[in-house]
Amino acid sequence: MNYIERFRVQPNTKVDLRKVDAGFTDTHESHKAALPEIEVHVQKLHDLQYLMYAEGKRSLLICLQGRDAAGKDGTINHVLGAMNPQGCPVTGFKVPSKEEAAHDFLWRYHKAAPAKGQVAIFNRSHYEDVLVVRVHDLVPKSVWSKRYAHINAFEKMLHDNGAHILKFYLHIDPEEQLKRFKQRIDDPTRHWKISDGDYAERPFWDAYTAAFEDALGKCSKSHAPWFIIPSNHKWFRNLAVSRIVTETLEALNMRFPEPTVDLAEIKDKYHAIVSEAGKTKKKRKKGKSK
Ligand code: ADP
Numbered sequence: 001m002n003y004i005e006r007f008r009v010q011p012n013t014k015v016d017l018r019k020v021d022a023g024f025t026d027t028h029e030s031h032k033a034a035l036p037e038i039e040v041h042v043q044k045l046h047d048l049q050y051l052m053y054a055e056g057k058r059s060l061l062i063c064l065q066g067r068d069a070a071g072k073d074g075t076i077n078h079v080l081g082a083m084n085p086q087g088c089p090v091t092g093f094k095v096p097s098k099e100e101a102a103h104d105f106l107w108r109y110h111k112a113a114p115a116k117g118q119v120a121i122f123n124r125s126h127y128e129d130v131l132v133v134r135v136h137d138l139v140p141k142s143v144w145s146k147r148y149a150h151i152n153a154f155e156k157m158l159h160d161n162g163a164h165i166l167k168f169y170l171h172i173d174p175e176e177q178l179k180r181f182k183q184r185i186d187d188p189t190r191h192w193k194i195s196d197g198d199y200a201e202r203p204f205w206d207a208y209t210a211a212f213e214d215a216l217g218k219c220s221k222s223h224a225p226w227f228i229i230p231s232n233h234k235w236f237r238n239l240a241v242s243r244i245v246t247e248t249l250e251a252l253n254m255r256f257p258e259p260t261v262d263l264a265e266i267k268d269k270y271h272a273i274v275s276e277a278g279k280t281k282k283k284r285k286k287g288k289s290k
Contacts, residue, residue: 001026003243007227009220015213017228022173024230031235038235041242042082048249049119053087055254059114059163062245063125065215066170067208068198069180071231072123075170078234079242080121089114092123105129105147106154113158125167126151127215135207148218155224165224166248168241169216170231174205 009015028034052058062080064072076090091112100108106126114120130151134144155165172180181198184190201208220226227244231237 002247003240004225004227004247007229007240007244009216009226009228011220011222013217013220015217015228017171017209017213020171020228020230022171022176022230023232025233025236028236028239031233034235034239038239038242041239041246042079044246045079045242045249046082046084048246048254049083049087051254051256052119052249052252053084053117054256056117056257057162058252058254059116060119060245060249061114061122061158061163061165062119063122063127063165063167064170065125065127065131065167065212066231067172067177067205068195068201069177069184070170070172071234071237072170074234075168075237075241076121076123079238079245080119083119087117088119088121090121090123093125093128106150110154114163116162126154127167127219130215131208131211134211135204148215151219152221152224155219155221159223164248164252166245167220167224167226168244169212169226169228170237171228172231174202176232177202 025034028037052060064075066072080088080090089112093108096108109122109126112120112122130144130147133139134141159165181194184194216226216228227240229237229240
């Protein structure tokens with residue numbers, strides 16, 4: 001099954017998240033069974049990001065969105081963490097600072113967009129400005145409703161400048177979210193992850209669903225697609241995301257750049273040094289044995 005086609009939101013569609021099975025695992029029976037395939041994709045991801053960095057012509061922006069405990073951090077940790085941090089900046093977006101709030105809403109995201117050769121990861125993204133902002137009326141509807149067009153224009157501009165864009169909505173159901181909240185309570189090493197916000201947002205589940213559905217439907221474009229990833233099973237989420245990113249990067253047919261030096265000349269120089277070093281070593285040995 002082609003995962004890009006399977007999970008991509010078609011442009012200009014009305015998304016109904018209630019129809020999407022968050023527990024879907026395709027033909028894979030268990031984490032154990034899927035693990036070898038995940039490992040292959042994660043290794044490929046590492047190699048392809050190295051190639052993108054070396055080529056230095058194009059870039060990739062990966063946006064991760066989802067409800068609290070949907071697995072944004074886990075996806076970065078288990079999948080995208082395979083890439084070399086030198087060419088792979090990760091930016092998390094929280095409540096805007098005073099300075100950020102004083103600018104247009106896209107300002108802070110534009111600053112973190114990938115440079116050529118980079119894979120930039122957004123942990124939350126410019127979509128917060130049509131999600132939490134819309135659900136909690138942080139700005140009037142007349143303001144947030146224009147943002148879908150602003151976002152589409154922004155992403156098109158990034159794309160025209162050489163950026164490829166993949167946006168993942170990590171889809172969990174309310175029961176799975178509660179299960180994960182409990183795991184956080186039961187595991188002292190996860191206590192730091194618990195926030196009042198998690199519980200404060202629960203009553204707004206349906207309002208978030210409507211906001212996600214609009215964002216996914218209005219802003220999935222062929223050059224900047226949204227993917228709805230069934231994420232109740234963390235391992236399936238990892239499999240799907242790693243496969244989609246890998247397949248996207250493979251399709252770019254990237255090439256290592258031509259060397260900037262005359263390789264034949266460099267090889268001659270190398271062999272001359274090796275032969276000189278060999279002679280010096282011999283002389284040293286002779287000197288010691290006298
Ligand atoms: P995490 O991303 O790990 O959940 P936090 O628990 O600190 O980190 O949550 C970040 C919070 O910032 C979220 O509640 C999110 O909705 C909020 N946030 C992000 N962007 C914006 C924004 N543009 N306006 C208002 N709140 C935002």
